[in-house]
Amino acid sequence: MSAPQASQPTVLDGIVAGALEDLAVRRAAVSEADLRAALADVDPPRDPMPHFRGPGSSVIAEVKRRSPSKGELADIPDPAALAREYAAGGAAAISVLTERRRFGGSLDDLRAVRAAVDVPLLRKDFIVTEYQLLEARAAGADLALLIVASLPGELLPRLHDYARELGLTVLVEVHDEEETARAVDLGAELVGVNARNLKTLAVDDGTFGRLAPLIPDDRVKVAESGIFGPQDVRRFVAEGARAVLVGEALVKDGAPRRAVEAMTGIRQ
Template identity: 90%
Template sequence: MLDGIVAGVLEDLAVRQATTSEADLRAALADVEPPRDPMPHFRGPGSSVIAEVKRKSPSKGALADIPDPAALASEYAAGGAAAISVLTEQRRFGGSLDDLRAVRATVDVPVLRKDFIVTEYQLLEARAAGADLALLMVVSLPGERLRQLHDYARELGLTVLMEVHDEAETARAVEVGAELVGVNARNLKTLEVDLDVFGRLAPLIPDDRVKVAESGIFGPQDVERFVGEGAGVVLVGEALVKDGAPREAVAAMTGITR
């Protein structure tokens, strides 16, 4: 599944590169506000929430009709979200960079570009669109590509959320020096969620890094569990986009301590 998604991402990327050069993106950086640093909030007391704008997913299909992602992001921010995650992959998740731009123009909190990033160009277009953070999936970046893209993202001022799924990926993320490590409980082969994954991998991440729990979070009780296992941040998508009161849902997951 992952290979198929990345293949589609690269096809769509080729279309964008044909119309917008790297030089164009670099020129656009002059008009972009400096990146916002989410780490002070993430390192603060109590749980921080990265609230996600997410229309659909390969595992669940259509999740929510989101005609105005900026309005949803505003509700998240009002509820105390530490950052807003915007899915920009089009084919499987129904997102776009236009969604990210709309959210960036509306909220003051940091914004994460969540996509299948495998090239420097994608990081550059993320920053040019106003992103403050970018997702890098260890599984998608073999060998030195992980370090190269991590270092390039940092040069652009982007905070990297580095996602891992198992022990080997966790070791690579730690070795590269990732400051923000997300443990995704979803198995990319079966698409099933195993809530025990975070508790197994969190001890492998040094305490000077910020640990993010991803997938399988539907309420404060789940946040309490992951905070107890070492999470400082939770990334929540499905539960929030399907909730009729996203502001209140974010607030209920924020500030939970051990």
């Protein structure tokens, strides 16, 4: 009998591996004690949940230069200026990509946006350690992304609990039924359903409609990927979304403030 073949690394595996290499460099330069000390100078975390639970659709607008699936999306020399446009358009929160290799982001982007706007900020990265959560809070983030697919076993609840201890609101991202069950059992208050499979980068437009009924209605459901205009927002709102996370469509739009306004406040 032939030996079982090892599973091939996925796109997500490669991204996480790169993120960990970059993390090692930052960790060598800034100790955990230094990050904890920096927390004293950071404003208390802002709570996005009242807005998400309010009437009509909420928009999480993303600062995103590129992606593994689409390559270069937009030249963003001034993330703060883009964030101010998002805030003026009524964004409930702003997501800042801080992963360097595949998305072209950095913690400096997050710090710049924090200095420019007062709306809640999401650190969007491939977080697999407590240190990254400390980094997020010290840089001014109010929310952090935890991707269920990259957090096996007890790592997910451990990081979720630690993020909450830091005062961070946690966006728990799922892609299939098993991950959704883990997020629900975790007690996640904010659940993002990503139509893009991060293991293959394929997009399934039916993902949100399939998984949303598995999430209790007392949780806030966020639709991610495949959102290019108000018509998409209306579809997801009809399927149970209270918020949408939008990156590509906004960074490529010549009028991001107007684009956010058009996606905000849509009701079923």
